[in-house]
Amino acid sequence: METVQEIIQRLSQAGLKVTPQRVAVMQALFKLHHPRADEIFREVSQNLPGLSPTTVYNVLDVLVNKEIIRKVKTEADVMRYDAMADHHHHMYCTQSDRMEDYVDPELDQLLSDYFRKKDIKGFKLKEIKLQIMGEFEKPLQKS
Amino acid sequence: METVQEIIQRLSQAGLKVTPQRVAVMQALFKLHHPRADEIFREVSQNLPGLSPTTVYNVLDVLVNKEIIRKVKTEADVMRYDAMADHHHHMYCTQSDRMEDYVDPELDQLLSDYFRKKDIKGFKLKEIKLQIMGEFEKPLQKS
DNA sequence: TTATTATCTTTGTATAATTCTAATTTAAAA
């Protein structure tokens, strides 16, 4: 969970103006779990009445371009957003659009070793992300 | 490249009626490379004038549900579809929307061994798919 | 601190992808 200070710092570092809208969108991204744009809009609107949906899309686009956050598409065809603190993978439920983070440095090491040897011709590899498909056994708890 | 015979057989096996629209959509899926719904629509319309876009969406949904084809989840806003002959991964260009298949049984073995040991709690794993992000060195040839 | 300016946000409209509904047609079983 990031503090406002850290959010402000991240925005500045990226050469972005620090606006209340941007800070609030980032906060929503940390608070909500892989939210959709409309969820962010609703959340942020509570603190910033009069917020425009366009602003949310603009802010999200800017953050994606600066690689501060990421877009992720789920099974259900909705776009979700992810504050990408550290490198991580995603577990997807094949029955719903539920999605969770999966962090596993050991696996990352294994993969990075493997691909160092492998070296795909004509392709400069930058990152490996896993989509781990399956079913969650326990239903998601309401927060 | 699948023959019409094989496509018909696959549809029947899944308990689906064999309609010209379905066969044509499957053919388009093999001909085109990870097409979007609208690309399929345009392709199939050439042979089946008067085709409705709704039909393309319906057919794609049915095929996805019967696990004959797959939706490909990317960071792009549009959904792409994949005739899933064999298990494979995807390589993505970070500079464009280019996307290629990546087949690597050795890697699959490695991953399956790893996750057999690992066993994520509360999650029934079905499949691992890699998103290999990077840059293609040579531009794609026009077909 | 204040003025300046580039950047951001907003409003309102537009567009594109996808879904819905209800009517019509068709593949396949009897």
Add this chain to the structure above:
DNA sequence: TTTTAAATTAGAATTATACAAAGATAATAA
């Protein structure tokens, strides 16, 4: 064949997202 459940269609509706122009504001430098 006839029947019927399943599939397709047209057209309207919805939804998410993008656009363009005007107004507001954060950051820079005077």
